[in-house]
Amino acid sequence: MSSLNKKQGDTSSDQRPNASDEDALVVRDLTKRYGETVALDGVDLTVSDGEFVSVVGPSGCGKSTLLRVLSGLEERFDGRAAVDGEDVRDGGSDGVGMVFQEPRLLPWADVSENVAVGLPADVDADDPKAATRIDDLIETVGLSGFEDHRPGGLSGGMAQRVSLARGLAYDPAVLLLDEPFSALDQLTKYEQQDNLLDVWEARETTIVLVTHDIEEAAYLSDRVVVLGGQPGRVVETIDVDVARPREQTDDELVAVRERITDALGV
Amino acid sequence: MATTGRTYTIGGTGLPNVERFRWLLGLVVPAALVVIWHLSVTVGIFAPHQLPEPLRVVTTFYGMAVSGELWGHIAITIQRVFLGVIIGVAVGIVFGTLTGYYRLASDLFDPLFQSMKNIPSLAWVPLFLLWFGIGESAKVLLIAVGAFFPVYLNLSTGIAGVSEDLLEVAAVYDLGRIEELRRVILPAALPSLLVGIRGGVGLAWMFVVAAELIAASQGIGFLLSDGRTLSRPDIIIGSILLFAFLGNLSDLGVKEVEKRVVTQ
Numbered sequence A: 001m002s003s004l005n006k007k008q009g010d011t012s013s014d015q016r017p018n019a020s021d022e023d024a025l026v027v028r029d030l031t032k033r034y035g036e037t038v039a040l041d042g043v044d045l046t047v048s049d050g051e052f053v054s055v056v057g058p059s060g061c062g063k064s065t066l067l068r069v070l071s072g073l074e075e076r077f078d079g080r081a082a083v084d085g086e087d088v089r090d091g092g093s094d095g096v097g098m099v100f101q102e103p104r105l106l107p108w109a110d111v112s113e114n115v116a117v118g119l120p121a122d123v124d125a126d127d128p129k130a131a132t133r134i135d136d137l138i139e140t141v142g143l144s145g146f147e148d149h150r151p152g153g154l155s156g157g158m159a160q161r162v163s164l165a166r167g168l169a170y171d172p173a174v175l176l177l178d179e180p181f182s183a184l185d186q187l188t189k190y191e192q193q194d195n196l197l198d199v200w201e202a203r204e205t206t207i208v209l210v211t212h213d214i215e216e217a218a219y220l221s222d223r224v225v226v227l228g229g230q231p232g233r234v235v236e237t238i239d240v241d242v243a244r245p246r247e248q249t250d251d252e253l254v255a256v257r258e259r260i261t262d263a264l265g266v
Numbered sequence B: 001m002a003t004t005g006r007t008y009t010i011g012g013t014g015l016p017n018v019e020r021f022r023w024l025l026g027l028v029v030p031a032a033l034v035v036i037w038h039l040s041v042t043v044g045i046f047a048p049h050q051l052p053e054p055l056r057v058v059t060t061f062y063g064m065a066v067s068g069e070l071w072g073h074i075a076i077t078i079q080r081v082f083l084g085v086i087i088g089v090a091v092g093i094v095f096g097t098l099t100g101y102y103r104l105a106s107d108l109f110d111p112l113f114q115s116m117k118n119i120p121s122l123a124w125v126p127l128f129l130l131w132f133g134i135g136e137s138a139k140v141l142l143i144a145v146g147a148f149f150p151v152y153l154n155l156s157t158g159i160a161g162v163s164e165d166l167l168e169v170a171a172v173y174d175l176g177r178i179e180e181l182r183r184v185i186l187p188a189a190l191p192s193l194l195v196g197i198r199g200g201v202g203l204a205w206m207f208v209v210a211a212e213l214i215a216a217s218q219g220i221g222f223l224l225s226d227g228r229t230l231s232r233p234d235i236i237i238g239s240i241l242l243f244a245f246l247g248n249l250s251d252l253g254v255k256e257v258e259k260r261v262v263t264q
């Protein structure tokens, strides 16, 4: 994905909060309630700079809630959640980007404009370089030719990829992805997984990915956090010590998948 | 958009496309009424000094049009409505945006506007005459008051009702207040704004009558009251029809804009 890498170069390296020996994400004893519902109960999680962590768990165990807390959308919770040492409620979430579980596209804007929403504030949207970057991202997610289509005319999988491109346009230090490939066919899913790995390696992004797909979690991650619920708790953390680049069929990955499956209690 | 509307003709190819001419049906009842009107005057059910023949109305106004007198009245009325709508809509957009966007502005202003919106147009007239004299500004401002409320109310609720999901997108991608307003909130509230403008234009026509009936020496509303003073029902009915025509025309105009801007 050379198209992705070339644009950034100079500007964004200094945007990235410089915290080499500080952990990118620290969650301590996080408890989040919605009224009576306890969505998360005493969750601990540490993600170091540039690490790729997946979160798996049954539906309703609080995976989306965890990402919402980390991205600064939840004002009220108990415990600590910090990005590069700064509490997410005090601006710690500024360098965090999120791809929502739903596409959440602007229905009146076309695909290009929707992707451009992700451009960081210091990028001038009228700059031809910005336009090129948007086009490159749209190409990366396989939607060339749909630049001026409205979301209403897109399939679910296409809308999800627009949302993914918007998240990538933001080029954050910490990228949170909530089941970003759930609506894609197997082949497109593999392509987009590899594309995400390319971006992650090139940009040294810290990634937390929520997924239901055990194969995906094993293939992509340095570490897999298994949540059980509800209320959501960390059941097990599984290190994926498998050399990259990996093959989906690697024996070691198969073993990891079994461990995840066991932890989920499927 | 990938989906374009397609018209399917029902029935065989032999039939003319009946659907296209359906709107003509709407003319049947008014035409019948005009005929009944004409007959009831000629037969003597109504005295001509109370209800003139339809043709009298037409000839009277044709005469006024030829002499040039009519155009002055129409022009000044349209000018008042136009200026009043511009001012009312502009102020409505400002307050609607503020109260829709800022909780504090809403707490401060909304109760006041909500309770003022039901004041009948005529009630304002004496006050505006007192404040602004009988000049143009009194009338234009009165019309602006009329146009303001629908715009304010619709935009304010429209903005307050923008999908929380999209606002969260704006928050996560750090759009900032201005960009959030420009790229998310205003486009989302645009349909409500246009509904408000349509209502505002409608009310502007109501208010222009109020203003011109009471304090004007020109305008269609003045023609109305002049027709009463002169006992000329033809002028009164003609003026009413003129208001109906202009009101519909402006409504069609706004509807057309609405159709073009809201393309979803």
Ligand SMILES: Nc1ncnc2c1ncn2[C@@H]1O[C@H](COP(=O)(O)OP(=O)(O)OP(=O)(O)O)[C@@H](O)[C@H]1O
Residues within 6 Å of the ligand: A034, A037, A038, A039, A057, A058, A059, A060, A061, A062, A063, A064, A065, A066, A101, A230
């Ligand atoms: N805004 C909310 N108000 C009330 N309850 C909520 C809200 N958001 C989430 N919850 C509850 O919190 C719990 C966790 O929800 P969450 O969306 O985080 O689950 P999830 O793990 O992402 O599930 P899924 O895999 O289906 O997306 C659920 O019981 C849900 O009902």
Ligand SMILES: [Mg+2]
Residues within 6 Å of the ligand: A063, A064, A065, A101, A178
């Ligand atoms: Mg979820």
